[in-house]
Amino acid sequence: MTAPDTAASAAAALMELxxxxxxxxxxxxxxxxxxxxxxxxxxxxxxxxxxxVSLAIAEGEVVGLVGESGCGKSTLGRVVAGIHQASAGTVxxxxxxxxxxxxxxxxxxALAIQMIFQDPMSSLNPRLRVAEIIGEAVRxxxxxxxxxxxxxxxxxxxxxGLDPDYRKRYPHQFSGGQRQRIGIARALxxxxxxxxxxxxxxxxxxxxxxxxxxxxxxxxxxxxxTYLFISHDLGVVEHLSDRVLIMYLGRIVEEAPTEALFxxxxxxxxxxLLAEVPRLEPGRRIFKPITGEIPSPINPPPGCxxxxxxxxxxxxxxxxxxxxxxxxxGRFSACHLNDEARG
Amino acid sequence: MSETLGNDPxxxxxxERTPDARRWRLRAETPLVRVARNFAESRVAVFGLVxxxxxxxxxxxxxxxxxxxxxxxxxxxIEAGELPPGAVERADPPRQRFDIPIDPAAPGVQxxxxxxxxxxxxxxxxxxxxxxxxIEVRLTGEPAGAFAEVGRLRIDxxxxxxxxxxxxxHSFRSFxxxxxxxxxxxxxxxxxxxxxxxxxxxxxxxxxxxxxMTHWLGTDSQGRDMYSAILYGLRISLSVGVLSCxxxxxxxxxxxxxxxxxxxxxxTVIMRIVDLQxxxxxxxxxxxxxxxxxxxxxxxxIALVTVQWAYYARTVRGSALVERSKEYIEAxxxxxxxxxxxxxxxxxxxxxxxxxxxxTLQTAHAISLEATLSFLGVGLPQTEPSxxxxxxxxxxxxxSGKYWISIFPxxxxxxxxxAINLVGDQLRDVLNxxxxxxx
Ligand SMILES: Nc1ncnc2c1ncn2[C@@H]1O[C@H](COP(=O)(O)OP(=O)(O)OP(=O)(O)O)[C@@H](O)[C@H]1O
Ligand code: SF4
Ligand SMILES: [Mg+2]
Numbered sequence: 008m009t010a011p012d013t014a015a016s017a018a019a020a021l022m023e024l025x026x027x028x029x030x031x032x033x034x035x036x037x038x039x040x041x042x043x044x045x046x047x048x049x050x051x052x053x054x055x056x057x058x059x060v061s062l063a064i065a066e067g068e069v070v071g072l073v074g075e076s077g078c079g080k081s082t083l084g085r086v087v088a089g090i091h092q093a094s095a096g097t098v099x100x101x102x103x104x105x106x107x108x109x110x111x112x113x114x115x116x117a118l119a120i121q122m123i124f125q126d127p128m129s130s131l132n133p134r135l136r137v138a139e140i141i142g143e144a145v146r147x148x149x150x151x152x153x154x155x156x157x158x159x160x161x162x163x164x165x166x167x168g169l170d171p172d173y174r175k176r177y178p179h180q181f182s183g184g185q186r187q188r189i190g191i192a193r194a195l196x197x198x199x200x201x202x203x204x205x206x207x208x209x210x211x212x213x214x215x216x217x218x219x220x221x222x223x224x225x226x227x228x229x230x231x232x233t234y235l236f237i238s239h240d241l242g243v244v245e246h247l248s249d250r251v252l253i254m255y256l257g258r259i260v261e262e263a264p265t266e267a268l269f270x271x272x273x274x275x276x277x278x279x280l281l282a283e284v285p286r287l288e289p290g291r292r293i294f295k296p297i298t299g300e301i302p303s304p305i306n307p308p309p310g311c312x313x314x315x316x317x318x319x320x321x322x323x324x325x326x327x328x329x330x331x332x333x334x335x336x337g338r339f340s341a342c343h344l345n346d347e348a349r350g
Numbered sequence: 351m352s353e354t355l356g357n358d359p360x361x362x363x364x365x366e367r368t369p370d371a372r373r374w375r376l377r378a379e380t381p382l383v384r385v386a387r388n389f390a391e392s393r394v395a396v397f398g399l400v401x402x403x404x405x406x407x408x409x410x411x412x413x414x415x416x417x418x419x420x421x422x423x424x425x426x427x428i429e430a431g432e433l434p435p436g437a438v439e440r441a442d443p444p445r446q447r448f449d450i451p452i453d454p455a456a457p458g459v460q461x462x463x464x465x466x467x468x469x470x471x472x473x474x475x476x477x478x479x480x481x482x483x484x485i486e487v488r489l490t491g492e493p494a495g496a497f498a499e500v501g502r503l504r505i506d507x508x509x510x511x512x513x514x515x516x517x518x519x520h521s522f523r524s525f526x527x528x529x530x531x532x533x534x535x536x537x538x539x540x541x542x543x544x545x546x547x548x549x550x551x552x553x554x555x556x557x558x559x560x561x562x563m564t565h566w567l568g569t570d571s572q573g574r575d576m577y578s579a580i581l582y583g584l585r586i587s588l589s590v591g592v593l594s595c596x597x598x599x600x601x602x603x604x605x606x607x608x609x610x611x612x613x614x615x616x617x618t619v620i621m622r623i624v625d626l627q628x629x630x631x632x633x634x635x636x637x638x639x640x641x642x643x644x645x646x647x648x649x650x651x652i653a654l655v656t657v658q659w660a661y662y663a664r665t666v667r668g669s670a671l672v673e674r675s676k677e678y679i680e681a682x683x684x685x686x687x688x689x690x691x692x693x694x695x696x697x698x699x700x701x702x703x704x705x706x707x708x709x710t711l712q713t714a715h716a717i718s719l720e721a722t723l724s725f726l727g728v729g730l731p732q733t734e735p736s737x738x739x740x741x742x743x744x745x746x747x748x749x750s751g752k753y754w755i756s757i758f759p760x761x762x763x764x765x766x767x768x769a770i771n772l773v774g775d776q777l778r779d780v781l782n783x784x785x786x787x788x789x
Binding site: 085088089090114117118120121122124125126129130131132133134135143144147148179190193194197 | 381676677678680681682683684685686687688691696699700
């Protein structure tokens with residue numbers, strides 16, 4: 008991972024998000040609007056799935072993204088992968104605003120960022136043969152000359168650990184692990200630089216999870232890939248990531264190098280998450296679930312989103328949103344406690 | 351992954367234990383085979399399918415298997431009109447005319463060879479003037495039995511005041527009507543003798559014509575074979591139904607897919623139109639349209655498409671919304687594939703199975719709708735009579751007891767629709783197990 012030798016480049020990120028928000032609004036249909044006029048209490052519901060997130064990912068880095076279910080990890084991943092348009096904020100890839108790109112560049116960037124999905128069944132079109140699933144985009148975008156396409160697909164299949172003889176099969180004829188490999192081959196086929204893996208192993212048996220994770224790491228070496236690795240499995244993230252982001256209800260609450268984060272979590276939510284992880288050390292199996300329900304992203308609590316469940320919540324937490332502030336080398340955390348300690 | 355290994359617990363257990371990499375082997379049955387096997391579970395449905403295939407084959411091959419082309423005017427004879435089921439249609443009976451010149455002044459026997467056209471190639475009359483008041487005539491024809499049976503013999507030219515020894519004179523016309531059996535011999539008698547020569551004009555007619563065909567389902571008022579008319583009508587009904595369904599499907603599915611895929615305002619507009627369309631009774635809309643457009647196959651198809659596309663749009667949107675949210679669509683977006691490719695190559699094929707059911711059932715619906723329109727007289731023109739039009743044409747004869755002209759096309763329509771529905775219902779059970787009526 009040789010950094011380009013311009014002055015700014017040492018810090019320049021491959022992928023940078025600034026102020027990204029993603030809101031889903033359920034609009035009222037005509038009937039609901041009439042009902043509303045007649046006095047029914049119906050309102051447009053807006054989900055702040057991602058709320059003002061900024062982050063930077065350097066080339067070659069593996070960044071883990073962790074959070075409870077529904078906190079907006081997948082949504083953030085989809086914004087990064089270009090599947091969702093952000094409601095606000097900009098996504099910058101190699102220094103260029105992705106939304107402003109046109110024509111060839113837009114296409115090149117779209118292909119450079121690929122996503123691996125959670126469900127190995129629903130992420131493959133059941134009506135297409137494996138060769139078509141993997142080769143379609145290559146053929147459509149003419150990335151490889153026609154006559155070489157078969158060999159190209161066969162190579163990819165071998166590379167992800169599939170027998171190229173299976174290329175004429177349909178997805179339902181494969182096991183979960185094999186399907187996930189097909190999904191990986193499909194993404195690799197367009198020669199991406201950046202992979203967003205959304206719970207990419209969560210649906211697999213534990214033994215298969217390890218194989219697929221190893222495949223990811225091999226590919227990282229071979230293809231010089233950068234990863235945004237989304238998971239709710241802290242163990243997987245700890246094993247894989249250089250850096251970890253902790254997300255809570257649409258916001259990044261802590262960001263730190265993996266070792267630092269697992270060794271010394273700063274944010275009360277991170278601490279609670281880590282305490283939840285069942286450790287395999289005998290005798291020291293503290294299992295303390297985070298108390299309270301995850302608040303609804305439709306009606307998030309004001310101030311710090313975590314305050315209804317935070318053991319350290321103060322008056323200030325209920326009104327003021329804590330900013331993501333540096334707490335150490337490469338570390339950021341969004342908690343008022345840090346100010347208290349300093350001030 | 352709900353479709354595991356059928357319901358054999360041993361196999362299912364095995365699959366749990368075998369390494370994941372080998373599981374597919376146990377699942378090698380292709381979806382098509384599975385659908386066929388599940389379909390065959392219902393005997394009634396298989397019967398329906400066989401029936402339907404037979405109906406379709408009959409309709410397609412109508413020109414080759416029907417005994418008559420009911421719309422070729424040279425093939426139908428109005429004389430054969432309104433024959434009851436099972437009646438045999440016969441050609442006009444054979445007929446022969448010849449004149450027998452008689453000279454009463456020449457006593458003795460005269461052998462006369464007469465007009466030798468078919469069916470008797472040779473007719474001989476033996477005229478015997480035995481006494482001035484009586485002339486015996488004996489007729490023989492060859493070959494013998496050319497008239498299977500002589501039905502009628504008319505003899506004209508009998509001199510005033512003379513009488514024949516057989517038959518009776520017509521009450522006011524000049525000829526004599528002679529029963530066929532008496533053909534062989536008769537005499538002309540005149541009291542006071544004959545005055546000069548005269549000619550007997552004999553008009554010979556067979557009792558039956560040659561059998562042309564048996565009308566197992568009777569004939570209509572024009573003498574059309576109902577069986578042939580039904581085969582041709584089936585052909586028209588089926589093609590109108592299938593064609594209108596195909597067009598409606600293409601239009602409806604495209605709009606439904608676009609609505610589901612793009613969402614937002616596009617979806618709102620399309621689905622409001624669909625709601626509007628579906629809120630009017632189909633028959634009413636079709637009637638109004640045809641009142642404006644006039645008759646014709648193309649116009650009926652337009653009307654049927656107009657009232658049916660919305661069903662397809664709504665059904666396909668439902669399944670497309672489910673498919674759209676699946677990750678393979680996101681993957682396709684991520685691979686920068688065009689919207690058109692995603693909609694028609696990824697979304698569409700996955701929405702097809704439930705559509706097969708809708709297409710089948712809607713075809714039945716289209717056929718009966720067309721029959722209704724034709725029955726009401728606003729559908730197809732008389733030159734392209736579908737089953738509905740046949741029913742309608744025969745309806746006025748119902749009261750006079752000629753039930754077959756209307757009932758048989760009705761039965762054909764009923765059988766067709768029931769067969770399609772049997773197939774459609776079973777397909778629905780097989781393809782969308784969740785919609786099973788029996789839980
Ligand atoms: N297309 C959508 N339309 C409306 N709301 C959505 C949509 N996608 C996600 N959401 C909402 O946004 C929030 C975040 O969803 P997201 O899928 O990003 O969570 P997640 O962190 O990936 O959860 P999980 O771990 O369960 O996958 C949820 O409340 C979800 O209901
Ligand atoms: S800001 Fe307050 S409520 Fe939020 S995590 Fe920190 S202490 Fe807890
Ligand atoms: Mg998710």
